[in-house]
Amino acid sequence: MAREFQRGHKARISDLTAGTDLYVGVQISGPGLTFDISCFGLDADERLSDDRYFVFFNQPKSPEEAIQLLGAQAGDTESFRVTLDSIPPQIQKLSFTATIDGAGQMSQIAPGYIRIVAGGQEVARYAFNGSEFSTERAVMLGDFYLKDVWRFAAVGQGFDGGLEALLKNFGGQVLEEETPAEPQPQAGAAPGFAPPAQTSAPPAFGVPTGPASTPAPAPAPQPAAQGFAPPPGATPPPAPAPQVHSAPTVVAPMTPPGGVSVPPPAPAPAPSYGGQPQPSYGQPPQQQPPYGQGAPGQTAPLPPGYGQPPVPQAPTPPPGYGQQAPYGVPQAGPQAASQAPGVAGALQQFKETPTGQRWTQQNKKLVRVDLGIGGQPVLARQGSMVLYQGKVDFSYKGAGFTGRIVGNATGQEMQLMRCTGQGQVFLAENSTMLHPIELQGDGICVSAENVLAFDEGLQYEVRRIEGHGIPGGALFTMQFTGTGTIVVKTHGTPVVLPVTPTTFADCNAVVAWSAASQVVVSSQVRMRRNAYPGDSGESVNLQFRGAPGNFIVVQPYEI
Numbered sequence: 286m287a288r289e290f291q292r293g294h295k296a297r298i299s300d301l302t303a304g305t306d307l308y309v310g311v312q313i314s315g316p317g318l319t320f321d322i323s324c325f326g327l328d329a330d331e332r333l334s335d336d337r338y339f340v341f342f343n344q345p346k347s348p349e350e351a352i353q354l355l356g357a358q359a360g361d362t363e364s365f366r367v368t369l370d371s372i373p374p375q376i377q378k379l380s381f382t383a384t385i386d387g388a389g390q391m392s393q394i395a396p397g398y399i400r401i402v403a404g405g406q407e408v409a410r411y412a413f414n415g416s417e418f419s420t421e422r423a424v425m426l427g428d429f430y431l432k433d434v435w436r437f438a439a440v441g442q443g444f445d446g447g448l449e450a451l452l453k454n455f456g457g458q459v460l461e462e463e464t465p466a467e468p469q470p471q472a473g474a475a476p477g478f479a480p481p482a483q484t485s486a487p488p489a490f491g492v493p494t495g496p497a498s499t500p501a502p503a504p505a506p507q508p509a510a511q512g513f514a515p516p517p518g519a520t521p522p523p524a525p526a527p528q529v530h531s532a533p534t535v536v537a538p539m540t541p542p543g544g545v546s547v548p549p550p551a552p553a554p555a556p557s558y559g560g561q562p563q564p565s566y567g568q569p570p571q572q573q574p575p576y577g578q579g580a581p582g583q584t585a586p587l588p589p590g591y592g593q594p595p596v597p598q599a600p601t602p603p604p605g606y607g608q609q610a611p612y613g614v615p616q617a618g619p620q621a622a623s624q625a626p627g628v629a630g631a632l633q634q635f636k637e638t639p640t641g642q643r644w645t646q647q648n649k650k651l652v653r654v655d656l657g658i659g660g661q662p663v664l665a666r667q668g669s670m671v672l673y674q675g676k677v678d679f680s681y682k683g684a685g686f687t688g689r690i691v692g693n694a695t696g697q698e699m700q701l702m703r704c705t706g707q708g709q710v711f712l713a714e715n716s717t718m719l720h721p722i723e724l725q726g727d728g729i730c731v732s733a734e735n736v737l738a739f740d741e742g743l744q745y746e747v748r749r750i751e752g753h754g755i756p757g758g759a760l761f762t763m764q765f766t767g768t769g770t771i772v773v774k775t776h777g778t779p780v781v782l783p784v785t786p787t788t789f790a791d792c793n794a795v796v797a798w799s800a801a802s803q804v805v806v807s808s809q810v811r812m813r814r815n816a817y818p819g820d821s822g823e824s825v826n827l828q829f830r831g832a833p834g835n836f837i838v839v840q841p842y843e844i
Contacts, residue, residue: 287400290411290439293789293826298369298435302403305369305435309381310361311426313397315415319386321448322363324352325455327378331785332456338376339457340365341448352379362397369435378430380440380455384423384448391418391443399426401437411439418443423451425786440787442805442830454786644721644770651713652721652772654704654738661769662705665712665738675708699733699763703741712738717774728766728800731773735796740769750804750827760792760827764800773797776842784835789826793843802831 288301298305311322326338326347333339338347345354351371355364367379381399385391394415401409411427418424421443428438444451638647643658654663656677664682682701704710713719714737722729730748739745744767750760765771775796782788784802798804805828829837 287407287410290409290437292411292413292417292439292441293828294411295436295438296409298429298437301401301408301437302406304403306403307367307369308355308402309365309367309427310359310400310402311363311381311383311397312361312399313383313394314362315389315394318389318393320362320383321386322381322383323448324354324365325378325380325382325457326352326372326376327380327455328375329377331378331787333452334456335375336457339452349373361400367429369429378428380428381426382423382451383426384451386447389422391415391421391424394418399439409437411441413441417441421445422447425451428787438787442786442828444786444830644723644772646719646721647711649718650716651711652719652738653709653711655709656704657707659740662703662741663710663738664701664741665704665710666714666736667700667702669712669714669737670702670704670710671713672711673708675706677704677706677708677710679704699736712772714774717776718778720773720775720779721770722773723770724765724768726766726768728764729771729797730762730764730800730802731771731797732795733763735773735775736763737772737774739765739771743767743769743771750806760806766800773838775838775840777840779838779840781836781838783833784829784831784837786830788829788837790829790837790839791843792827794839794841795827796838796840798829798837799831799835802829802835802837804829 288296290296298307313320313322321341323339323341325333326335326340328334337344338352340347340352340354342354346352349371351368351373353366355366358364365381372379392415396412396414398410398412400407400411413424413426423444423446425440425442425444427440430436430438444454637653638645641658643655645653645655647653651671656663657675667681670679680703682703717737719737724743743765745763745765748762748764750762773796779796784799792806806826829835
């Protein structure tokens with residue numbers, strides 16, 4: 286029985302079938318619509334780095350024939366043959382797409398599917414219909430991707446633009462239009478590896494296991510093939526897949542409060558065994574003369590134990606004893622001496638950081654706002670003030686009757702206080718990490734749970750995210766636009782990722798995203814090992830899509 290997939294579901298190919306010679310069928314149709322169905326062979330960066338692995342009507346197979354376009358058969362609009370163990374290691378993903386040739390929209394398509402057949406049996410099917418799309422002219426149906434083993438993902442993501450826009454999205458180049466090659470006439474009988482002509486029978490690869498039968502002649506683009514089904518033995522494992530998001534994480538340099546300090550001269554290196562000084566960390570070791578030889582004009586001393594005692598060395602004072610170790614370097618001893626004696630010296634590194642700006646981040650979990658700069662009040666979460674200096678007034682910021690109704694209904698209610706006057710206010714909450722974000726006429730979507738404070742001049746409203754199969758039928762978030770600063774709080778260090786054609790995030794872990802991104806709700810039910818009474822185990826994912834430059838922010842924590 287075929288396994289039914291929903292959008293966003295993934296599975297290992299080995300969990301579906303033990304074979305690696307697969308048939309992929311796509312059925313898509315619509316009144317008055319013509320479709321181009323293609324397969325993109327992508328590298329580890331999800332780019333079409335080799336045009337020979339763009340398999341479509343003008344290029345029906347890859348160089349080693351691991352990916353072949355078979356044409357319409359067995360009720361499928363288009364079909365492919367994929368031999369996973371023959372795909373070269375530089376190809377890490379196969380993306381099967383459908384685009385409209387001419388006018389039309391994906392919302393006009395009839396119910397369709399993409400399916401996987403192995404050994405004559407349908408093992409996976411992902412069904413879709415036009416109600417899932419709107420004005421898109423292309424759709425990414427499903428992916429085979431390599432992540433230690435080959436896996437299948439039901440994508441179902443619409444894409445604005447036609448085949449050319451999709452090609453550019455994968456990094457390909459659009460050449461001048463050429464006259465397409467004449468399609469080869471279909472032979473009277475289907476090739477031996479093709480699925481039967483009737484719709485009910487699933488495709489079958491390889492020679493039947495029953496009595497010997499004569500395979501029908503193959504079509505012109507491909508020679509007749511027999512017995513290409515995978516051997517009964519174990520197939521060699523595919524090459525391990527590199528990480529797609531392999532860009533190094535940019536770490537901010539550790540800078541002491543008040544600017545960059547110049548480290549004092551390094552202390553004398555500790556003696557090593559035999560009286561030879563150890564090289565400093567990060568410096569190449571000095572070349573030592575061979576045993577029994579010394580430098581020119583000198584006699585090399587014998588090592589200890591060869592008729593002479595080791596030369597006693599004076600102990601090297603640890604850093605902090607009359608000198609200060611460089612900032613950020615671990616101090617020697619259990620308690621290192623501070624830069625200056627007394628309490629003031631011990632707390633020197635925690636002094637306030639003046640910058641002359643309106644918003645200043647004192648440390649990762651504390652932010653300061655100077656109300657005298659900019660001349661506009663600040664709205665902050667009630668109870669987030671930990672210290673203030675100067676003449677500052679705090680007042681309750683009500684949302685009004687309509688705002689309270691909307692906040693209660695959507696879960697995006699914020700209990701705010703209004704900070705006015707001339708002075709500095711220090712804000713924090715529950716030791717969460719704070720991130721001031723400056724908006725310059727653009728926008729950002731943030732859950733109300735992750736907002737600590739913002740300039741009163743910013744406009745904000747509750748934004749509805751439509752979805753199917755979730756309680757209430759929708760999710761909500763706050764959208765901030767205008768010019769000003771908003772302080773976002775996270776549990777732990779967040780990660781910012783660009784929006785790609787296949788970007789999914791847990792709605793309980795996502796913090797924010799660019800306002801220009803399109804968000805689609807993808808719900809799926811998961812069985813949890815520890816199910817508590819009253820817990821449905823339902824999880825909701827958000828699928829993001831948008832033009833280059835859009836982003837999402839995810840925290841290592843689920844609310």
